[in-house]
Every structure is written in C-alpha cells, then in structure tokens.
Amino acid sequence: MAEREGAGRVDIVGAGPGAADLLTVRARDLLAAAEVVVHDRLVSDAVLAFAPGARRIDVGKTPDGPSWRQADIDALLVSLARAGARVVRLKSGDPGVYGRLDEEMDALDAAGVPFEICPGVTAALAAAASARVSLTRRGRNSSLRVLTGRDVDGFAEHDWRALAAPGATAAIYMGVGAADFLRTRLLRAGADPSTPVTAVDNASRPNERTAAAVLGELPDALRRAGVSGPSILLLGLSPRDAAPRAAEPSAPTLAALRAAGDFL
Amino acid sequence: MAEREGAGRVDIVGAGPGAADLLTVRARDLLAAAEVVVHDRLVSDAVLAFAPGARRIDVGKTPDGPSWRQADIDALLVSLARAGARVVRLKSGDPGVYGRLDEEMDALDAAGVPFEICPGVTAALAAAASARVSLTRRGRNSSLRVLTGRDVDGFAEHDWRALAAPGATAAIYMGVGAADFLRTRLLRAGADPSTPVTAVDNASRPNERTAAAVLGELPDALRRAGVSGPSILLLGLSPRDAAPRAAEPSAPTLAALRAAGDFL
Numbered sequence: 188m189a190e191r192e193g194a195g196r197v198d199i200v201g202a203g204p205g206a207a208d209l210l211t212v213r214a215r216d217l218l219a220a221a222e223v224v225v226h227d228r229l230v231s232d233a234v235l236a237f238a239p240g241a242r243r244i245d246v247g248k249t250p251d252g253p254s255w256r257q258a259d260i261d262a263l264l265v266s267l268a269r270a271g272a273r274v275v276r277l278k279s280g281d282p283g284v285y286g287r288l289d290e291e292m293d294a295l296d297a298a299g300v301p302f303e304i305c306p307g308v309t310a311a312l313a314a315a316a317s318a319r320v321s322l323t324r325r326g327r328n329s330s331l332r333v334l335t336g337r338d339v340d341g342f343a344e345h346d347w348r349a350l351a352a353p354g355a356t357a358a359i360y361m362g363v364g365a366a367d368f369l370r371t372r373l374l375r376a377g378a379d380p381s382t383p384v385t386a387v388d389n390a391s392r393p394n395e396r397t398a399a400a401v402l403g404e405l406p407d408a409l410r411r412a413g414v415s416g417p418s419i420l421l422l423g424l425s426p427r428d429a430a431p432r433a434a435e436p437s438a439p440t441l442a443a444l445r446a447a448g449d450f451l
Numbered sequence: 452m453a454e455r456e457g458a459g460r461v462d463i464v465g466a467g468p469g470a471a472d473l474l475t476v477r478a479r480d481l482l483a484a485a486e487v488v489v490h491d492r493l494v495s496d497a498v499l500a501f502a503p504g505a506r507r508i509d510v511g512k513t514p515d516g517p518s519w520r521q522a523d524i525d526a527l528l529v530s531l532a533r534a535g536a537r538v539v540r541l542k543s544g545d546p547g548v549y550g551r552l553d554e555e556m557d558a559l560d561a562a563g564v565p566f567e568i569c570p571g572v573t574a575a576l577a578a579a580a581s582a583r584v585s586l587t588r589r590g591r592n593s594s595l596r597v598l599t600g601r602d603v604d605g606f607a608e609h610d611w612r613a614l615a616a617p618g619a620t621a622a623i624y625m626g627v628g629a630a631d632f633l634r635t636r637l638l639r640a641g642a643d644p645s646t647p648v649t650a651v652d653n654a655s656r657p658n659e660r661t662a663a664a665v666l667g668e669l670p671d672a673l674r675r676a677g678v679s680g681p682s683i684l685l686l687g688l689s690p691r692d693a694a695p696r697a698a699e700p701s702a703p704t705l706a707a708l709r710a711a712g713d714f715l
Contacts, residue, residue: 201576208475212473212475216472259704266708285587308475320547321547323547339589440522443519443524449506
C-alpha cells in the first residue's frame with residue numbers, strides 16, 4: 188500500500204454499549220468502509236461483524252493477560268494511517284467517556300494524521316434504559332454525576348459529601364470492583380444506607396442482568412445477584428419494576444383526543 | 452383499526468443529537484416500522500425521514516406557540532396504543548436525560564400498555580465529539596457533572612461550590628438562556644473567571660457552531676459568537692483546536708511495529 192502513503196485517516200468511533208443495533212448508523216457505515224479496526228476488549232463480536240472485510244487488531248487491556256501500552260496503541264494508529272489505511276479506532280460506549288481519547292488525539296495531531304470522532308451511546312444510557320429509569324427527573328434530580336470507581340491511581344476519590352446528599356444521582360463506571368470502597372466512603376460522608384443502587388451488568392447484551400440493591404449492602408448484594416461486570420451502578424435509582432409508583436392517569440384534553448382521533 | 456384493539460405498543464426512542472446518521476440502527480428500524488411517530492420539536496427532519504410511512508404528531512413545546520401539556524402527550528400515547536397502533540415516541544438525544552420520561556412511563560404502565568426504551572446519543576456526547584474534547588480525562592477529571600440551566604421552577608440551583616472548584620467539568624443543557632445566571636452563581640461560589648467554557652450550538656447538525664469562551668465573559672461571549680441554542684455548554688473544557696497541547700510522540704514498541712507490519 189506504499190503508493191497510498193499519507194492518504195490514511197482515523198475515525199475514532201463509539202461502538203455503543205454492546206448490542207449490535209445500538210451503534211449509530213454512522214458507526215456502522217464507517218465500519219463497513221474500514222480496512223483496519225483497532226478495538227478494545229469490551230467491543231462485542233456482534234459489533235465487529237459490521238466490518239467483515241477489515242483486519243481486526245485487538246488492543247484490549249486484559250486484567251491478567253498480555254497488554255498493550257497506551258503509547259503503543261497511539262503509535263499503531265499513526266503507523267497504519269501513514270501507510271494509507273482507513274482505520275476505525277473502535278471504543279466501547281462513547282469515545283469521550285472513560286475512553287482514553289486524549290492520548291490518541293494528541294498522537295494523531297502530532298503526526299499530522301486527520302481524524303474525526305463519532306459519538307456513541309455510553310453504557311450509562313443503556314443501563315438506565317434497561318432498568319427503565321430516567322437519569323434526570325423533574326423534582327427529583329436536575330443534575331447527574333458520572334464517575335468512575337477506579338482511575339489510574341486505583342480507587343478514585345470524589346466529592347463524597349455531595350454524592351452522599353439525599354437525592355444525589357450518579358452513574359458509576361467500573362464500580363463493581365470498587366463497591367466496598369464506594370460504600371465505605373459514602374456512608375462515612377453521611378449517606379443513608381438505604382439509598383437505592385441499581386446494578387446493570389452487560390447492559391444491552393444477551394447476558395444483561397439488572398439487580399436492585401441498597402448502598403449499605405454493597406458489595407455483598409451485588410455478589411449475591413451474580414453481578415460481576417462490566418457493569419454500571421446507578422446510585423440513587425431503583426429499577427422501575429422494583430419501585431412502587433403512582434398510577435393516576437389524568438383525563439385527556441380535547442387536543443389529545445383529536446390528535447388520536449385523526450389517526451384512528 | 453378496531454380489530455387490533457389492545458395490540459399496540461410504544462417504543463420510547465432516542466433520536467440522537469440531530470444528524471440523521473447519529474441515531475442508532477435500532478432507532479432507525481423502529482422508525483421504519485412505526486405507524487405513528489409522536490415527536491418533540493427538536494427532532495430533526497432528517498431523522499423523521501426514516502419514518503416516511505408513519506403519521507407524525509408534533510407535540511413539541513414551543514416557547515411561544517401553542518403547546519401540548521405533558522398530561523395530553525401521556526394520554527395521546529395511551530390512546531394510540533389502545534387503538535392498536537405501533538407507536539414510536541421520539542425524543543431528541545437520549546430519552547433518560549432531560550426527556551420527561553417518567554411521566555410517560557407512568558401513564559403507559561397505568562394503562563397496561565407495553566413499552567420499551569431505546570437509548571440514544573445524548574447531546575453532550577455529540578457536542579464533545581464536535582469540539583474534539585473528552586468529557587473525562589485521566590489526571591484531569593475522573594467525574595463529570597451533567598446539569599440543566601433551567602428546570603420546572605426557572606433557573607436551576609446546583610451545588611455551585613463543587614462546580615466552581617478548579618478542574619470541575621460539566622455538560623450543561625439549556626444553559627445559553629441561563630448563562631448570566633450560571634456566571635453569577637459560579638463566580639460567587641469562587642470559580643475562576645478564566646475557566647474555559649465551550650459552547651456547541653446545534654451539535655452534529657449542518658448549522659453546528661462551536662465557540663470558545665471563558666466563564667467571566669458569559670453571556671456576552673456567546674452572543675458575540677452567535678450562539679443561540681439549542682446548545683450544550685461544556686464548563687471547564689476548551690475546544691481542542693483552541694487549546695495548546697503537548698506533542699511528543701513516544702517511540703513505538705516491537706509489538707506496535709509488528710501489528711502494523713502485519714497489515715502493511
């Protein structure tokens with residue numbers, strides 16, 4: 188491919204939460220046109236099947252197995268693009284949410300390789316849809332915190348007092364392995380042990396599992412429910428099917444009846 | 452359609468940020484099969500074009516024009532489903548983020564109408580992709596706040612002290628009209644007036660516009676840049692093309708060279 192030297196490009200693409208049909212139409216089209224797909228470990232085979240003609244390079248960082256250094260992934264993307272390849276760098280969920288995006292953009296920019304970012308459905312959104320809860324709700328929470336249980340230094344520190352406040356709502360990535368730490372920190376900061384926590388394991392995948400727990404019973408409640416990750420913990424939220432709710436339909440107005448009538 | 456009484460269902464579907472190819476494959480398929488699409492004002496024509504055969508009902512709440520009450524939207528969905536229709540309730544972005552999702556789920560459940568939720572790319576993710584920034588970054592911010600400038604009571608109150616802290620990062624929905632309020636509250640809570648703010652207007656649409664500003668110059672800087680909404684404000688983030696950055700590619704290891712070599 189030496190004759191195409193310099194014509195390469197990289198699309199950094201969100202693969203969505205796992206279900207093959209929860210990636211975007213743009214992501215699907217980019218995969219179909221890709222010559223090489225450089226992907227993370229969590230990207231599902233169902234998604235990779237959209238790129239049947241591409242060479243696939245798994246640069247997943249497995250907890251125990253052989254591991255790619257981030258600098259090597261950066262260098263790989265640059266090498267492939269410089270050789271003229273159409274590269275899709277496929278990241279699970281959305282590239283901008285816990286995706287190590289900056290390192291790769293820096294390397295591509297430094298090498299003068301053109302790139303675009305294609306956003307995706309991040310796991311928290313799929314988890315909430317599966318648990319049938321909204322992440323924000325009028326009169327309940329007008330803000331949402333997105334956080335990670337782990338960062339480069341191990342367990343991640345956060346503004347525990349704010350997270351422990353009544354009504355605080357958070358979507359926690361990489362939280363299952365940090366569940367004991369999260370419970371300890373939040374209770375020490377004054378959180379109510381009966382604060383609901385919804386765990387959604389493998390959101391949107393065939394092996395999806397949703398478990399209702401309370402903060403004070405982490406991590407045991409997750410273990411009992413068979414939640415092992417990759418999971419999202421939704422702090423402050425109960426799965427809809429576990430929560431009591433009001434059921435008082437209000438009378439439709441004339442406008443609603445007319446619009447329905449027009450269709451019927 | 453009386454013979455189909457009771458066979459109806461509702462899919463509550465995220466339309467994504469606006470670009471036709473940033474909705475999910477599942478959303479596109481559900482639109483293609485829909486008999487009625489009940490949609491918000493912000494859903495783009497490009498997305499609605501995926502449902503050419505469906506009756507469309509615009510229940511958008513325009514600021515000044517005629518307006519649907521939420522209770523009427525709820526009643527409409529129930530009426531249509533009870534009449535046997537395949538209904539898509541199409542919400543811009545993701546249904547669980549500022550989507551008034553609970554009211555509609557409550558009404559459907561109370562009426563015994565089956566429903567599913569199809570997540571979508573929420574506007575903050577598209578805004579970050581367009582500005583080429585990550586919403587989280589190792590060593591910079593391991594958490595993200597998602598908030599709204601307005602809620603049911605007008606301007607929304609938040610934990611301003613936490614938001615004013617150095618390094619705090621937030622994606623703010625409905626923030627342009629509240630920009631003066633946001634500036635005042637954040638500065639009073641101790642925020643640095645030079646905190647970067649990126650505004651992304653109409654993220655992913657043909658008329659998208661990205662503007663770099665600093666907190667102390669809101670709302671004037673947004674007005675000068677022609678930002679008028681619907682927009683996302685990214686507090687604590689500069690658009691990539693406006694920010695200086697390190698450019699020191701590290702030497703690739705043998706593994707990276709081999710993987711690239713296998714392809715070349």
